[in-house]
Amino acid sequence: MYSMSSEIFIVYARLSKLSVAELVYYMKNKKPVEIICKICTHKMSSLGAKLLVNSLRKLSYSQARHIHRTLPMSTKKWNIGKINHVAMATPDIEKATSLFRDVLGAKVSEKHPQPEHGVYTVFVELGDTKIELLNPLGDKSPIQNFLDKNKSGGMHHICIEVDNIEEAMKDLKSKKIRLLSDEAKIGAHGKPVVFLHPKDCNGVLVELEQQ
Missing domain, CATH: 3.10.180.10 (2,3-Dihydroxybiphenyl 1,2-Dioxygenase, domain 1)
Structure with a gap:
């Protein structure tokens, strides 16, 4: 159902510690790419953040919501x-x-x-x-x-x-x-x-x- 770009997107969404839905919200509200990259680069490289944004552009809101609902939630409280x-x-x-x-x-x-x-x-x-x-x-x-x-x-x-x-x-x-x-x-x-x-x-x- 989803392309490879959406799979990459899921990986980077996890790395950025933002939910898929949150990232979609930023894009739908036309936040500049630079702002989204800045949000994400605290957990990934700038190149990774740009790949995330590019993958995000290829997803519809309904696709992103479906992915977000099916992601396993981590309950680990220590690292x-x-x-x-x-x-x-x-x-x-x-x-x-x-x-x-x-x-x-x-x-x-x-x-x-x-x-x-x-x-x-x-x-x-x-x-x-x-x-x-x-x-x-x-x-x-x-x-x-x-x-x-x-x-x-x-x-x-x-x-x-x-x-x-x-x-x-x-x-x-x-x-x-x-x-x-x-x-x-x-x-x-x-x-x-x-x-x-x-x-x-x-x-x-x-x-x-x-x-």
């Missing part, structure tokens, strides 16, 4: 972001810090105690991401068992940002992903964090951090 840091457990945090600071020339933070998590942390700045160095704090540190099995240390977990950690936790629970705590805790950056069970994440301990 995953970038990797915030990769954490490495080390039996000697001063030696590990020296490697990154004095040998590799990276910018590193001071060592900070995180008593709620049972670790000392040092952050190594690497552009828009970081390496977190972990060392046990206290007799019941959660990383001590890891270091007992890995005498030289190693990668402990990865931390990924999310835009709504509470909704992420609810959603992941409903999908049978086990969380290591019932509530998010305040992490090293002063933001809520939660850990996901490694057996449900391809063998990797995953930390989610509120953006």
Whole structure:
């Protein structure tokens, strides 16, 4: 029933986060192409916005309304972001810090105690991401068992940002992903964090951090 141009139109309408009906409204009310492109370019390239407008011109209002009514509606209330840091457990945090600071020339933070998590942390700045160095704090540190099995240390977990950690936790629970705590805790950056069970994440301990 619909041409390839209408299929392209649907894709770009989704990318622009405007409904098909809204975009049709802009066109029917003779909004300049430049305005529609500006509206759309916050989620797509200017070329993509122009393709969207060209596809829109080939649809009648009734076609656009039909497409809009049949589009699946997303109910997801959270989104995953970038990797915030990769954490490495080390039996000697001063030696590990020296490697990154004095040998590799990276910018590193001071060592900070995180008593709620049972670790000392040092952050190594690497552009828009970081390496977190972990060392046990206290007799019941959660990383001590890891270091007992890995005498030289190693990668402990990865931390990924999310835009709504509470909704992420609810959603992941409903999908049978086990969380290591019932509530998010305040992490090293002063933001809520939660850990996901490694057996449900391809063998990797995953930390989610509120953006």
